[in-house]
Amino acid sequence: MKMIKLFLKESWRRIILYIKNYFLIVFSFIFFFIISASFLIEQLKFNKIIINPIYIYLIFIAMDLIIIFKKLPIFFIKPPIIYTCFYTDRMKKVIYGKYILTVFKVAIFSLIIYILLNSQLIDGNIEPIGYINILFFNLSAAILSWINYNNSKNIISIFGVYILASISLFQQYILKLILSFIPLIICIKWFLKIDIDWGKFLEHSSYIYKSSSIAFRKDTAEMLSFIMENSKTVEYKINLSNFKAKGSWVIIAKGLVELFRKPKIFHLINGVIFLSSIILHSYNFFISLMLQVALVTNIIQLSTENLLSIINKQKCGLILPFSENEILYKTSSISIVFISIYFLIFTLIKQVSILKYILSTIIFAIIILIVNKLHIKLPKYNKVITVLKSMIYTCVIVLFYY
Amino acid sequence: MNISVINVSKTYETVKALKNVSFQLNSGEITALIGSNGAGKTTIIKCLTKLTNFDEGNIYIDDIDINKIKNENYKISYIPDAPVYFEQLTVLENLQFICSAYKKDYSEISPIIEELQLQEYLSFFPDKLSKGNKKKLMIAFALLKDFDILIADEPFDGLDPVLVKIFKNILLKQKKMGKIVLVSTHLLDLAQTFCDKYVILNNGKVLKEASKEKLFDSMDLVDKKDYTVENIYLKLLEKDYMRDK
The missing domain is CATH 3.40.50.300 (P-loop containing nucleotide triphosphate hydrolases)
Incomplete structure (x- = not known):
């Protein structure tokens, strides 16, 4: 009992840490949401969407299929618990507890799905028996995921049972129930014979536990390190040596190399935001403005990341022959150049005067330098600075371009 | 001195x-x-x-x-107890960064990596190295500086x-x-x-x-x-x- 108390205490502290670290982000998100909601309601006209439940079921089947064949387990146990309880009878209790908790989670998730399917937005006739059908279907998927994770059955058998369970979603009344019950019985039968692959499970549990701990701490440097540690080795076309930079110019080279190495999704999202902000600027003020602020924030964040990475490395002992100002100017210059290019495109499209363009670029350059200086001088207030700077960017964009 | x-x-x-x-x-x-x-x-x-x-x-x-x-x-050159490097640069690029920072030629890297037997890890990201190899990288950093x-x-x-x-x-x-x-x-x-x-x-x-x-x-x-x-x-x-x- 004492042990459970201690584990619960640990979980509680993790939750508190999460709330503490993400409070400002959540708060600012809610704050912006409330402000923007009034704009959005006016801007977006909601039509009653009529969706055929078949499409929803197909998405649902695809999602559960991903869950079944995912590499990570459907649940995890904290590694310290495995280490301390593995050779005791407590381990069985822990794993049974996890099974019960998983069933409980699946039941809630199924209820949400059921409510959504029955909501006004969807023109479907979902009978109450549908909940049991969805629950059985999801339970089968969860068990199959655990079976597949532990390599207890071959893929064809797993897939066969899943197809059978999927068919039940498209049936009516009692047939629906029977067709979802049979695969569940088969799954439970297989489940009772599972031989857990503890080595793999411990490794993955450690991975999930460590990654969530880093995320809860909101330690971006460690998160980056953790991602790199667990990523595949890739050959890059653009390397530091391509730039042939000497002295403090190497800071810019480093920033550019890191920019090119950002995940493809980062470039894709920013590309979409960039195009959307240009296309939408004459149609929808609010959405265009929001997109612009998001893009500008992302661009400036590049320099802040580069700056903080060098400053933090120096603090940890990587002594470099650069002064603080040298680091500040060189890291900020990348963002300033990108912002200037972006505003130039906007100036040409919106036919804003060139004087306004120059003035807004200068103001932005000054803001970037001041904000980055604040990041160095007041590292404790990084979160507050991040929220404040988004507000300042919004004001400057509105002032010059709208 | x-x-x-x-x-x-x-x-x-x-x-x-x-x-x-x-x-x-x-x-x-x-x-x-x-x-x-x-x-x-x-x-x-x-x-x-x-x-x-x-x-x-x-x-x-x-x-x-x-x-x-x-x-x-x-x-001054310092080898810290806990390794410090740029995570998104490879071992070679980290060494090149130090070289560039001190306005040195990249040719100065080779003898050091040979001496510390780091040749086969040059294209690795430092986070993937073992504890001992990370330490070697820190030593290499220190030796590359003025x-x-x-x-x-x-x-x-x-x-x-x-x-x-x-x-x-x-x-x-x-x-x-x-x-x-x-x-x-x-x-x-x-x-x-x-x-x-x-x-x-x-x-x-x-x-x-x-x-x-x-x-x-x-x-x-x-x-x-x-x-x-x-x-x-x-x-x-x-x-x-x-x-x-």
């Missing part, structure tokens, strides 16, 4: 990490900084490397206060016996070149084989600062087999403990 640490004190919140610490480091000499965990070794190293400020006292390099030396002009002072915090931690020997030779080479070398270590047997001087710390204060010979002469050692730095260190700790009691 010499470094004089005079009555340096440092307090972290309520913990007095350093209490009037004084010692001297000379060029062409390898000094071992010895002490138990929490003795203040890393704190004094951080003061010397200007990574932390001290509350009282002074540190002079050839009579120049280190606080008056700009960071970019401070000719420095007159080399400070290493637990440099032998995680190194295999072959690398220990290689690194020991590297330190001896720096000594011959007239550099100031300070090594913090728990491996007293190893320190005895190449260090010229010892600074023994305990609870934030210097228990002893002496050359190898003077250290042995100062102790009442009964048996010849007692003539090890480890035994002297343990005796000094015991004396200090009794004094505090």
